[in-house]
Amino acid sequence: MAVIIEKEQCVGCSACVSACPFGAIVMEDDKAVVTDTCTVCGACVDVCAVTAITRPAAGEPAVDTSEYKGVWVYIEQFQGKVRSVGLELLGQGRIVADAMGQELAAVLIGDDVAPLAKDLFASGADKVYLIEGVEYKHYSTDAYTIAITDLIHTYKPAVILMGATNDGRDLGPRIACRVGTGLTADCTNLGIDEESGLVAWTRPAFGGNIMATILCPNHRPQMGTVRPNVFKRPEPDMSRSGELIRVASKVKAADIRTKLIEILSLADTASCNLEEAEFIVAGGRGMGKPENFALIEELAAILGGAVGASRAAVDAGWKPAIHQVGQTGKTVAPKVYIACGISGAIQHLAGMSTSDIIIAINKDADAPIFKSADFGIVGDVLEVLPILIEEIKKLKQTC
Numbered sequence: 001m002a003v004i005i006e007k008e009q010c011v012g013c014s015a016c017v018s019a020c021p022f023g024a025i026v027m028e029d030d031k032a033v034v035t036d037t038c039t040v041c042g043a044c045v046d047v048c049a050v051t052a053i054t055r056p057a058a059g060e061p062a063v064d065t066s067e068y069k070g071v072w073v074y075i076e077q078f079q080g081k082v083r084s085v086g087l088e089l090l091g092q093g094r095i096v097a098d099a100m101g102q103e104l105a106a107v108l109i110g111d112d113v114a115p116l117a118k119d120l121f122a123s124g125a126d127k128v129y130l131i132e133g134v135e136y137k138h139y140s141t142d143a144y145t146i147a148i149t150d151l152i153h154t155y156k157p158a159v160i161l162m163g164a165t166n167d168g169r170d171l172g173p174r175i176a177c178r179v180g181t182g183l184t185a186d187c188t189n190l191g192i193d194e195e196s197g198l199v200a201w202t203r204p205a206f207g208g209n210i211m212a213t214i215l216c217p218n219h220r221p222q223m224g225t226v227r228p229n230v231f232k233r234p235e236p237d238m239s240r241s242g243e244l245i246r247v248a249s250k251v252k253a254a255d256i257r258t259k260l261i262e263i264l265s266l267a268d269t270a271s272c273n274l275e276e277a278e279f280i281v282a283g284g285r286g287m288g289k290p291e292n293f294a295l296i297e298e299l300a301a302i303l304g305g306a307v308g309a310s311r312a313a314v315d316a317g318w319k320p321a322i323h324q325v326g327q328t329g330k331t332v333a334p335k336v337y338i339a340c341g342i343s344g345a346i347q348h349l350a351g352m353s354t355s356d357i358i359i360a361i362n363k364d365a366d367a368p369i370f371k372s373a374d375f376g377i378v379g380d381v382l383e384v385l386p387i388l389i390e391e392i393k394k395l396k397q398t399c
């Protein structure tokens with residue numbers, strides 16, 4: 001008996017090879033392969049970030065799925081402010097919970113964050129599980145993993161939704177491994193599978209060439225990370241209230257193996273903070289060369305927004321991948337999205353079509369982007385952008 005490696009899921013990072021104390025995992029064609037010397041110690045399972053490795057089912061206790069009830073949303077907060085993705089997921093979690101006939105709960109962890117609970121009730125939560133303590137003041141993998149894993153063992157939720165953010169991508173797979181369930185990472189949609197009543201998690205697969213819908217029938221909780229901006233935040237109803245459940249912290253200082261040295265101000269990274277931005281100015285191949293992105297950056301800075309890029313611009317090395325918007329980039333939903341020299345390929349639209357207002361600048365009047373745009377300017381982006389920048393500067397002076 002050996003651990004099971006799903007070759008399709010394996011990303012070839014070889015973390016499992018390094019973690020295995022018995023040398024029982026080897027790389028073959030850039031994929032991990034397990035050999036007969038595997039003792040099923042689980043060291044590889046713990047380090048696999050994409051949950052490609054599982055322990056064999058034989059001998060494992062069967063999960064009684066009927067014991068698991070309720071839909072949970074992990075609420076990410078930073079410096080005492082709830083991140084938008086948590087509220088977006090509460091909105092969709094409410095729909096899922098209602099369809100399953102179950103309660104919706106928010107999991108809120110931090111130092112002195114209890115006042116945030118009222119916003120979570122207002123956004124649809126029936127319950128808030130609150131874990132407070134100085135050890136949770138800043139996110140740490142160890143403290144938050146221990147806290148949520150313990151909460152799951154105690155209260156047994158049926159479903160857990162997390163943002164596919166840096167923190168959620170760190171926490172989700174780790175917790176899923178600890179509680180012995182599966183995780184669908186980086187979902188772009190979710191709903192209920194009518195036949196089974198299970199959560200149907202949808203995510204791009206095979207490099208974005210197909211959309212896969214994934215079910216988790218045999219293990220609990222059903223877990224997934226969902227990209228920010230996929231769902232709209234629900235309108236808060238401040239008359240709603242719910243049950244606040246305070247849970248004692250079991251984390252000790254010695255459990256936390258990392259030390260926070262410095263928090264870099266968001267101002268330093270504002271231009272690539274696409275998921276939270278209200279204004280995004282994005283450039284594509286039509287910008288012509290990397291130097292021309294200075295216009296995009298200038299307009300974004302004047303608007304206090306972020307800089308986006310199409311995959312063509314990223315592939316050309318004009319902008320780092322962190323700026324890419326689209327199916328294999330970030331999903332964004334700003335108030336205003338200005339697409340400059342971007343044709344409007346379906347894979348780009350997949351990441352920005354829920355923006356409130358889309359403005360397109362393109363020299364080709366037949367470019368597909370105009371079909372999705374609220375406002376279109378047919379013209380050379382290198383002529384239009386300087387005029388736009390000057391006019392907005394003038395407007396700002398008079399306001």
Ligand SMILES: Cc1cc2nc3c(=O)[nH]c(=O)nc-3n(C[C@H](O)[C@H](O)[C@H](O)COP(=O)(O)OP(=O)(O)OC[C@H]3O[C@@H](n4cnc5c(N)ncnc54)[C@H](O)[C@@H]3O)c2cc1C
Nearest residue numbers: 208284285286310311312326327328329341342343363381
């Ligand atoms: C599996 C897969 C995943 C993908 N994921 C993504 C993704 O996440 N994000 C993404 O963006 N793409 C993605 N793509 C690529 C996508 O299909 C397109 O190739 C890409 O979006 C095109 O980028 P673009 O619009 O900048 O370039 P082009 O399609 O080349 O369009 C350039 C546009 O600029 C206009 N133009 C040229 N010069 C000027 C000028 N001087 N002034 C004004 N307009 C001008 C042209 O008329 C044209 O419309 C993916 C593709 C695949 C197969």
